[in-house]
Amino acid sequence: xxxxxxxxxxxxxxxxxxxxxxxxxxxxxxxxxxxxxxxxxxxxxxxxxxxxxxxxxxxxxxxxxxxxxxxxxxxxxxxxxxxxxxxxxxxxxxxxxxxxxxxxxxxxxxxxxxxxxxxxxxxxxxxxxxxxxxxxxxxxxxxxxxxxxxxxxxxxxxxxxxxxxxxxxxxxxxxxxxxxxxxxxxxxxxxxxxxx
Numbered sequence: 551x552x553x554x555x556x557x558x559x560x561x562x563x564x565x566x567x568x569x570x571x572x573x574x575x576x577x578x579x580x581x582x583x584x585x586x587x588x589x590x591x592x593x594x595x596x597x598x599x600x601x602x603x604x605x606x607x608x609x610x611x612x613x614x615x616x617x618x619x620x621x622x623x624x625x626x627x628x629x630x631x632x633x634x635x636x637x638x639x640x641x642x643x644x645x646x647x648x649x650x651x652x653x654x655x656x657x658x659x660x661x662x663x664x665x666x667x668x669x670x671x672x673x674x675x676x677x678x679x680x681x682x683x684x685x686x687x688x689x690x691x692x693x694x695x696x697x698x699x700x701x702x703x704x705x706x707x708x709x710x711x712x713x714x715x716x717x718x719x720x721x722x723x724x725x726x727x728x729x730x731x732x733x734x735x736x737x738x739x740x741x742x743x744x745x746x
Contacts, residue, residue, distance in 0.1 A: 576602045654682045657718035657728045662742060665730065669737045674716070674730065681716035681730075688713055720744075 577589050579599040593599040618624050657678055664677045689710040711734030718728040731739040 578602055654719040654721055655679065656682070656721035656724045657726070658724055659726075662726075662728055662740075665737060665740055667737050667740065671714075671732055671735045671737075674732070674737055678716075678718065678730075682719040683717040685715040685717070686712070687715060 575590060577591070577593055577599045578586065579593045579597050580586050581597070587593070588602075618627055661678050665674060689712055712732075714732045716730045716732065718730075720727050726742050726744050729739075729741045730737055731741075
């Protein structure tokens with residue numbers, strides 16, 4: 551009985567040493583065909599092998615460490631990378647949508663026939679809606695008028711009126727381009743032509 555206890559202790563010690571990951575040994579050798587082999591067991595007899603010094607780390611790394619040894623840690627980091635990638639993809643998609651030209655609205659014929667010369671810009675927008683393209687073309691000078699200069703003086707002057715052009719582009723439902731010119735905030739010209 552006394553002889554068995556040291557044998558059991560020796561077997562347990564050998565098992566503990568073999569199971570200790572810090573004691574793992576890795577052999578590297580090249581066979582006759584030039585293939586490199588790595589193994590924890592000794593290479594075949596007569597083969598020159600090199601014993602590699604591999605430091606196996608135990609435990610979990612500190613939170614500020616970049617090392618990651620467990621599957622759970624690697625999974626969490628992968629989830630973080632996926633979340634960052636999805637966030638970046640969403641931002642890029644939003645940027646593409648913002649930079650894409652908005653679809654043309656056109657001007658329906660029923661709205662077109664409701665527009666009249668002399669109509670104010672507000673009335674025009676109430677009927678036709680926002681145009682597809684707006685061009686500010688500066689100012690137009692009107693006929694000379696009398697202007698007050700100082701407290702007691704009057705002089706002739708020209709009045710400058712703003713000139714804007716609203717363009718409603720053609721659509722498959724309404725293949726006409728409508729151009730409306732506003733002078734001084736009122737509809738001056740209406741032009742409608744087929745572009746398709």
